[in-house]
Amino acid sequence: MGTRLQRSSPFRLLFALLGLLLFLWWMIQPSSHSPRTLNINLPDSSPPTPTAALTPPKTAPGINVISMNNLTATANPLKNSERLLILTPLARFYDEYFDNLLKLNYPRNLIDLGFITPKTHAGNIATLKLQDALRKVQHGPKKSRFNKITILRQDFGTPTGQSEKERHAMKAQKDRRASMARARNSLVFTTLNPTISWVLWLDSDIIESPPSLFQDLAKHNKQVIVPNCFQRYKENGVWKERPYDFNSWQDSETALNLGKTMKDDEILLEGYAEMPTYRALMAYQRDEKADKHVEMLLDGVGGTALLVKASIHRDGAMFPTFPFYHLIETEGFAKMVRRLGHQPYGLPNYLVYHYNE
Amino acid sequence: MSLPTSRHSHTQYSNGYSNGYSGGYKNGHASYYKDESWAMSPQDSKYHPKFRKSAYARRRLFLKLGFVFLVVFGFSLLVSPSLRFTVFSAIGLGYSLYKDIPGVEYHDLSLYKGSATGWQRGERILFLSPLRDAEAHLPMFFSHLRNLTYPHHLIDLAFLVSDSKDNTMNLLTDLLKKQQSDADHNQWFGEITVIEKDFGAAIGQDFSNRHGFAAQGPRRKLMARARNWLLNATLKPHHSWVYWRDADVETAPTSILEDLMRHNKDVIVPNVWRPLPDWLGNEQPYDLNSWQESETGLELAAKLGEDDVIVEGYAEYATWRPHLAYLRDPRGDPDVEMELDGVGGVSILAKASVFRAGAHFPAFSFEKHAETEGFGKMCRRMKFTVIGLPHYTIWHLYEPSSDDLKHMKEMEEQRIAHEKEEKEKAEQKTRLEEGWDIKKDKDTWDKDQKEIIDAALKAKEVEKGAMASKGTGKDSGKTPDQDLRGSREGPIAHVDEPGVGVLTTEDEEKKGQIVGHENGRVKQNKLPVEPTKQESQFA
Known part of the structure; x- marks a missing residue:
């Protein structure tokens, strides 16, 4: 070691050091003139620097006084200009999903959007695709712009393997759904600002729904309401449809008794032959000829499309990331809603459609 | 010193040196300079011991500096998210995402996870205070706010004013305006939100009402709702920490945010005591909601109905849980930690990621607990660390209960009566001394x-004689004496x-x-x- 040190000339060292400094400068340099900071949302509007968050602002931030006493969530949301927050955990970006979102006919200036994407390769791609899609909308005419859009990246890992088979393997379900629940909670609890009346959960793989989805669901004026989720598929060249989301159900004695015998950290899952629960699934209650607006009481709900009054989330109803009465994620959410003294409803004949992989 | 000389002599020296010690590569390497680029003159080939020494030292210094710089940089890269952010944004996926789209906010939540030294990294704290009829406490509360040592511009304040019959709202906005127009810019806080929401509380807020056993269950559920509303309305993606503080804290260290943050735990609470008048023993544990679960507690929970709520600190529910409050040693190390299952709400510092993950204050009976105790239970269920500091104490305001007030009234009456008596005595004394001429009388x-x-x-002598004649027969040998x-x-x-x-x-x-x-x-x-x-x- 000693020999090598002695053999290098001071000039070489100087060069090396200069090179190092140049490299460092190159690494840090972009942030010194582009508006990038650790805290993007500084209340201060002065041009931020990398250390902006560490120095006090130049003008004192103001005081927002908001009264939530007059916030309503009624059967006719348009009449009261009630604000809607549409939330989507975005694992993959489907153009059909976004097109369907744009077809919703509730005024966009009353709609906030929220997305959360995992910090994975797929998440990066979804983030970039979403960016392109949103750029088109938000640079369009003022009238067609959404009021506010928040995109979040997860601060926790996702269990890998998102293919249909892997996703539905019973063993992987608990972890996957816990992670999904955490994503949903992160999304709703950071984007639910005090002026919002309704929260519509819309999964990124819902590619078809009636344009008046929100108004139709709100019309029932329920705290929590969920439409039936189906999937279109092609069989021998003919388009058919089949039930997709089995998480909306009415509880059964069997399931309840099964729950009693389980350990605290075990969960009951729907749609697995190994675990027959004999619950009354909304997916199978559809009657094509009957009225679209027939309601049914539910004990568990699915999250593919789900309308919730914001006050329910504000009271604390969240998506349990742990087995809550042996239920997790949206099913646990329904249980928590019931613990808070409200009743979830379902519309077995009102359909939204899931992407077919 | 002249550089050419130094360069030259160095080459010479290095050449000779490596010849003596090592093999072909180094030789060849050294001769490369000699042959190709370094002009030499005979007088330069002389050995310059003095110079060699200084060049050597300089080189070593350069190397050391470079090494230290690298280590520091590498370390700060590891430790500081902001530096990592800039570095990664330069080489990785564009962090300039969504910058050009109006109405869009992009947040990478992993930048807001919270660390042990948040004040150095610009981590924002959401400071939450639910208020109800708190007019009397507000001036004191604001003096606490002013004294906080955490950078004020990194603290976002949020208040929930609910069901207040007094002037809380107006006083609050006045005080906030005064605070934000302070001449000292370092006094300005970040975003400030005041939420008004009435829940229609049926239960009064004075001490006896709110601490009566029967009132606790529904009251706690209502408080839980208020806390959740406040939190959900004001928590933003860029918050790294959330701090809950009651308005009626009388004394707390000004560096409490840093002190709690340094522990870098998901949820952390200090010990809460309250000062008492001396006739009640000077001081007393106040917050009994911070505890560790006990076997008895679990057994009791198993016996109760689904909607029942165990409330700590009442004889009706003897749980024998170890309470944080009772473990205090005034001379103990304030950094000592203790795992908790239930927490009190007077002062909670939690990472924002805890709330983002879904932990909240259950407004229903969650594992037989509600509000902050239920929050503690839920956090444990979600595998977060819940810690209490038994020897780090903040002091809650002492509000006399109605019994105390009665007692104090009695004491006051006694004191007045006593004073009156003393006064009369003194008067009598002076009257005696002044009024009588003692010598003359x-x-x-x-x-x-x-x-x-x-x-x-004389009279006694007569009686004595009579008694002696009476008593001799009766008292056998016993004298009257x-x-x-x-x-x-x-x-x-x-x-x-x-x-x-x-x-x-x-x-x-x-x-x-x-x-x-x-x-x-x-x-x-x-x-x-x-x-x-x-x-x-x-x-």
């Missing part, structure tokens, strides 16, 4: 006294007996004729008293 007084005593003595001496039960007051109750003079007392005093009267015995065996036994 003394002669008559002495004269009167002597006459009285003589008369009394022994009767008067008293026994184990104490001296006997023979008030109605002859010879008792007569005023005597000091002279007689000296002679030993006075046995004792009882009830302000004097017992008298003519004979000098010698202590008997019996008496000395009980002396």
